[in-house]
Amino acid sequence: MRSTSTTDPRTPSTDRLPLAALLALATAVFVTALTETLPAGVLPAMSADLAVSESAMGQSVTIYALGTALTAIPLTAATARWRRKRLLLTTVVAFALANTVTAASTDYLLTMAARFVAGVAAGLAWAMLAGYARRMVPDHLQGRAIAVVMAGIPVALSLGVPAGTFLGAAAGWRLTFALMTALTVVLVGWILALVPDQPGQEPGAQTPVRRTLAVPGVVPVLFVTLVFVLAHTILYTYVAAFLGQVGLGDAVDLVLLLFGAASLVSIWVVGAHIDRGPRALIVASVVLVAAAATALALLSDGAALVHVAVVLWGLGWGGVPTLLQTAVADAGGEAADTAQSMLVTLWNVAMAGGGVAGGALLAHLGPAALPWTLPVLLAPVLVVVLAARVHGFPARRPGARG
Template identity: 60%
Template sequence: MTTTTSVRTSKRPVDTDQKLPLSPLLALATAAFVVVLTEALPAGVLPEMARGLSVSESAAGQALTVYALASGLAAVPLAALTAGWRRKRLLVTAVAVFAVANTVTALSACYPLTMAFRLVAGVASAAVWAELVVYARRLAPPHLAGRAIAIAMAGIPLALSLGIPAGTFLGSLVGWRVTFGLVTLVSVLLLGWILVSVPDHPGQRPGRREPILRAVRLPGVAAVLFVVAAYVLAHNTFYTYIASFLDAYGMSGQRDLVLLVFGLASMVSILVTGALIDRRLRELTIGSTVLFLLAAALLIPFADDAVVVYGSMVLWGLGWGGLATLLQTAVTDAGGDRGQALLVTVWNTLMAGGGVTGGVLLDTLGPASFPWSVLLLLVPVLLVVVGARTHGFPERGTRGSGT
């Protein structure tokens, strides 16, 4: 998820006749789609996957944990290790790893082997996230950079709105292994698309690399990273075990439809975010937090009411869909590409934390505890976003002052 600040501060004259190069941007969106689908698909087929691997549901949920943990821990060292690589080589290598890892997942009946390749896929995801935003910025004219990022990130809600529900449905129809096999097929097709359509860029020269960890001292970076940590932990604690939650309240047969509703709302969210982010980042982030809080608050007393569950999924999806774009933009404004490297680390580490936390809650307090965990984590998030009006999530007209 690294970006460069040079595009944002470019002094080049703006050519308003320039258009976005859709083919490479859509290839990047498909890469995001594959990353999210590989990451989150176990959540939709968790009971079936647990039976197939002869483990408990909480153990199967660690398929998301090891993936996210590997991505988080690998982000900073991987960025340093591959800084000199040509960018297209890195992107192609990462997508090829996804093809191999999903093939192993589809075929393996061995839990440790499956977890090992989930870990490998997690490392590859760190490389993809590190390239999406910087590629989108380089492909777009400066005045369309925000829109280019929104297109590249559209693969996230698309995976949630179509990929995960379709995978959940196919998992119940023909088996979860077939679903992972289809993700492999998409990965292979994506490799050809990237090779043909996405331009190459050189890596960084050694003398231009700055210490990444120092970015946390820049004004606003710590506030954004706190929001990343708490929001992502809240989301993944609940989302990892959404199938178990729905099963507990008699909605096991509606998992695919519930996830479809969530994903469609997420798609609406990223469209709105793409249109307004350059002018309303602060307001959008506050709104995102409030919507998720409201969804959780409704589920506490009414989790057994299907209408409320679907309504809560709409609110949750509207809150979640544009969040990655919002926080990537906020951390880039505050800390540049070094801030982005830290965001990838925090994001994915707390995704892993969500899998672990959700597993503990499921085994000790049961599925009813998930909405409460969201409230506990997101109230501080709301306070930080509201309070960070000078740096981190500044008022309109003051963005970028923290770099």
Template identity: 60%
Template sequence: MPTPELHAPARPVAAAPRLPWPALLAMSAGGFVTIMTEALPAGVLPAMSADLGVGQSAAGQSVTLYAVGSIAAAVPLTAVTGRLPRKPLLLVAVGGFAAANAVTAVSPSYPLTMAARFAAGLVAGLLWALLAGYARGIVAPEQRGRAMAVAMTGSTVALSVGVPAGTVLASLVGWRATFGLMSAIALALTGWMLFVLPEPPGRADRTDRARTPVRRVLRTPGVAAVLAVTATFVLAHNILYTYVAALLAPLGLDGRTDTVLLVIGLSSLASILGTGALIDRYLRPLTIAASVLLAVAALLLAAALLGSAGWPVYAAAALWGLGFGGAATLLQTAVADAAGPAGDIAQSLLVTCWNLGIAVGGLAGGLLLDHAGPTALPWSALVLLAAALAVTLGGRRHAFPARHEHSSV
């Protein structure tokens, strides 16, 4: 009878697969193009309105129509295209930005410009619904959170430095040339994605996933709770962010809006880097921390307005960015985990809730500002963030489960 070896060699530990960096960075660039296309009109509004022969409020509807397009497209386009390969769809979405921005750059009329902006919103709704599932689908399960964090970095970079840089560029070469440059970047990105993006595996069951009704996805445990947190959190953020200049004016900081936005942007970058490192093990604590940090920022802003002191604003801006920067990645990961095979539909619902938060935030914040003054804005945001925190804490089983998973990259 053979005897076992007393000193058998240890079995080698398999190295974790490396992240597909070229593909994830290409997706990150897609997020950059999306946010730049969405937000750039805000930085070039005076020149844009003068060139199109309309008032600034009318030109500002270019941002509204973009959001409306995203809301209109996310769920139906995701459902209709559910059986199609993901890679061609993502290429079509990015190519759509190239076309829409090119039309915006050369459009001689206000109606055509608005149509191009609506079309850009349509492809944005499709892209955001695809991006999270795509990033998760090309990596190992224990790397999904970090992969999403990398793919979402481009949107944070766009908000923090891209839009200010685009505004400066537009002042030098004109707003039309800046949109033309965005079109060229989107076109080049389409070519890059063609070569570096793999088709996500697991296509065999795509037909069954495509037939999943929206109402069934909404009834999936945890999905509705994540969507509720998304809506309230983004609404609170946008009530403050849309009217940040109005918040700063009573404090004598109206000339410092760019500095405050830069602080928010830089701390948002730090937030998404930290989120990427920790999300696969600490999704629940990070989501709770996001609401708490943004709530403390709102409280500091309220205190600054009550005391007419400007110094808390910069601390509030730093906490604000830390709370908001990683929020998209956290919420998209949570809804994908909760929805399982119906992740694409769940992502489209999240995109819809996110854009509704943007649109309603601008409307609600404007009404509050007109009827109650700037002091009402942070207190309203606090109420919404308290609701978001309560739902997050209550979603321990399905929406934001407690977990501690070790992942390595």
């Protein structure tokens, strides 16, 4: 198999991004991100409708993440020889089925089963999308290509989750999941029409996990992924409960809109500068998220201060998926595909852990305890980023121009 760290030999040498294809992949990312995070905006309504506590309903994020974490590596290996377009279409159809069941279900266990299936589909999608994008463009455009695809995350956060929260309040949370199904049907046609196919791996080409972990730089990136995502998820999953505690329970959609809009700015900055300054960008991300969480913990008495802190949080978090996906692919080299599937697994282990840990904190210490976990967890993340200056988080990407 060709490493995802180099361009496919058949990729035309051009300075223009194949935007139609990349935006289709970005929409797939949007679907995965919105399906994953939507319960955060409609958690009280879902818990009331399904007759469970908010902590129990928060585990819908956990079970989604577990579906990804438990299956990303083995299913990525099992489907390694599939052509990429076939695999992408399979994951999109699986999302359509899972969201349809979620929208129609009146049973908590059935809803959780549907969420698990969606998580499985997400694991397959996440393990291939960055590599798919990289193979469409020359080396010097790979960072930008990934940034376009990963823009689906902040769009989901800035538009999807607030819109879903608003629709959930106005017409019921089930409508939001039904609309997700409609979007995936449109996406299937888009992929069929405009996304170029790519071959799968050659037999025996996948690098074993143990050898991948021995590649310099891979372990630091994976550690940062695990702990950074854990910290973010603890607060984000239960942000509605936290906002209710500080008197902003009726403004969840507005707060999520601010967070997502700031995330869009973040990913634009990251896309513009990732080739020449990935290390500075990841350091800034860690510092901004830690500072925002500290502000929420200390200064949550006024709505304006909460809004400012949430904007800082979005500015710090928005570009993180692009930075980490790019870092692990660059560090992995010939083992990039295995490293990518490991990152996806740890990302979702962290999300599952964040759902559980956040639920425990919410149940035993209350919402005010949630933001305090972020600066504590992000301190070792910053240490590792600063230490991995040669392998993992270098000042410039290999092959960067200018």
